[in-house]
Amino acid sequence: MILPILTIASSHNRGRGVYTTAPIPANTTIEIAPVIVVDAQGREKLEQTLLYDYIFEWGVGGKMAAVALGYISIYNHSNTPNCAYDMDFEHETISIITLIAIQEGEELFINYMFPEGPSADPVWFEQH
DSSP states (O other): OBOTTEEEEEETTTEEEEEESSOBOTTOEEEEEEEEEEOHHHHHHHTTSGGGGGEEEESTTSOEEEEEOTTGGGOEEOSSOSEEEEEETTTTEEEEEESSOBOTTOEEEEOTTOTTSOOOOOOGGGOO
């Protein structure tokens, strides 16, 4: 499920991003996407490819990986995101939920290192 008011567009200095074409209230689930779960051995192989920047650690202990479908892998990172994500290991989905009210035309952000929202932890691509 992807709300029809979401769209993908260019994001300044970030490639592409997910935007809204209408206001969205806080605490709204805007996307529920299935994932393709990859075991630990498969994850090691994915980490040697371009997909490394798009996979999510998966499962208890994070040894597996998940490739998210839908728009999930297009949301950009922010240490102060306006959305959070929730991983449902049982149903193999990731949901995106707004943390605050979002205005029409705004880009939607998640925190790659902290699913629940704000965190100052650096992401892997900022550590290089």
